[in-house]
Amino acid sequence: MIISSYMRAEHRECDELFTSAEKSVIEGNFEQAEKQFLLFSNDTLTHFKKEEEALFPTFEEVTGSSEGPTRMMRYEHEQMRGLIGKMAGAIENKDKDAYLSIAESMMILLQQHNMKEEQMLYAMCDRTIPQDKKESIIETMKTIEL
Amino acid sequence: MFNQGGLSLDQAPPLSVVLRFFVTASIFGILLGLFLLLQSLNITTLSSYSTQLIVIHTLSLGVMASFMLGALFQMLPVLAGVVIKTPTTKAMMVHGLLTVGVLTQLFAFGISSNSLLYFLASAYLGSALFYAIYLMLKELIKIRTHSSSSKGILFALISLIFTVIFGVYLLLTEGGFINGIDFSQIKELHYSFALFGWVSLLIVSVSFQVIEMFYVTPSYPKSISKYLSVTILGLLLLKTILILFGYPTTLLTITITLLFLAYATVTIDRLTQRKRPVADATVWFWLLGMALFILSMTITLIGSFLTISSTLQHLSYIAFIGFTLSIVFAMIYKIVPFLTWFHLSNQGYMEAPMMHDVIHPKKAKIHFYIHVTTIFIWILTIKLTILGSLLLTISFSWLFYNLIFAIKKYVYTQKHCEKIEW
DSSP states (O other): OOHHHHHHHHHHHHHHHHHHHHHHHHTOHHHHHHHHHHHHHHHHHHHHHHIIIIHHHHHHHTTTTTSSHHHHHHHHHHHHHHHHHHHHHHHHHTTHHHHHHHHHHHHHHHHHHHHHHHHHHHHHHHHOOOHHHHHHHHHHHHOOOO | OOOOOOTTTSSSOOHHHHHHHHHHHEEEHHHHHHHHHHTTOOOOOOHHHHHHHHHIIIIIIIIHHHHHHHHHHHHHIIOOOOOOOSSHHHHHOOOOOOOOHHHHHHHHHTTOOOOHHHHHHHHHHHHHHHHHHHHHHHHHOOSSSHHHHHHHHHHHHHHHHHHHHHHHHHHHHHHOOOSTHHHHHHHHHHHHHIEEEEEEIHHHHHHHHHHHHHHHHOOOOHHHHHHHHHHHHHHHHHHHHHHHHOOOOOHHHHHHHHHHHHHHHHHHHHHHHHHHHOHHHHHHHHHHHHHHHHHHHHHHHHHSSSSHHHHHHHHHHHHEEEHHHHHHHHHHHHHHHHHHHHHHHTTTTOOOOHHHHHHHHHHHHHHHHHHHHHHHHHEEEEEEOOOHHHHHHHHHHHHHHHHHHHHHHHHHHHHHHBBBOO
């Protein structure tokens, strides 16, 4: 289950960063919020990139399908990229209500996305991809940057 | 089987599927409040038995079943990865039959001498509920790898089957169509499956995922998420056998209440450990709901050992109703704003209103204050009062207003905002 545990740990790190940015916005500390938000968006977007460039192509190659779950995950990544852009705008404008409102949608979208990945997709990856390939994917993912 | 589209554009049911149920439920809630108001003013001449039946079934079917079936149509794709095809037509059928069925049943209880009404009520309600169960169960049983939520929903629906079978038996007995030898035993099984099985198990199953998803909390312990729902259903089935063969069931009731007490305590613990700092009314609704669940189950537990007064008994009922309504409100104030934004955004409206523009958290907080006051007054007075009835009417009216506001936002955006074709 090395894919599941590696990817799940990244999800939890993103959750931590998301909640600390949200906390700073609630406290009205936008300087701090901006720093934390940047960490959140960087980590989240890098995580998406790792999936799209390393994990998903291997899964698609092994299963022979790019029309299945990975297509949906890529679509949801796009939706969330849009929301991250809007959140950045709200932080820049120091608009607390707008930020919290967008963050609410982001959180639900992100969590249901993570659940689908953790409960289904990563488990499928761990089952179908050979062990040596899994190890090399993880090594590749570690080198991917935004 | 992979959930390809919990919230995908292709598979999420249209907003109308969910909202038709929610709006109807809030109208039934308003009607209930007004009915209680008339009762508290001594304007009607109904017997207390008829009044009791009317109140219980407006709440359990008109309000709760409408909310819960609407939520299930929406949440099954997300929580269980199953999709009901052509959901609009199917939801319309269930909704229509259920609404007509509830109204017919209420008139049957009001005019107790009319046996045709009892027959029609059992036909409408039976077909509405069995059809809904069929639509959902046939998809749920296909799942190979169940999550704790999907399994729990499956067991809640099985409990609903028993609730409906026993309910139809009771209605046909009341209508004089069958002699109903085991009336009191079946009645006990009817409400056991309805309250412990259908309502509680559904809330429990949904909470296994949404608490973590909405509030970023630690997961439930495996012992609870994996085994609670199957154990409750097992105990209810055992209770059916024991009751029908005339054996005592006190030990089973004690076990069920203890299990629910453990669940509610863990849920409160998880919510207090939530990572999201937002002081959201929906968290308050969850916490209040769980506290009321604990109160209701504690009284039921005490009642298993000692003879308790009717006041305490009524307190237990009020707490249970407060519990279910709190959770329903908690869910609605998350689901409706999210879905409104989600559907509009997926339809290509770049200026789709964000969640706070659909129902602002302040509005949810106002509802929370009204709801808390309502529960407080009912607990304080126990009996029917003008104030308690009035507050209940206001509570559902406020919800109705918020839902209509959300619908208007949705329609306005579709009519007046620029749409980008994908």
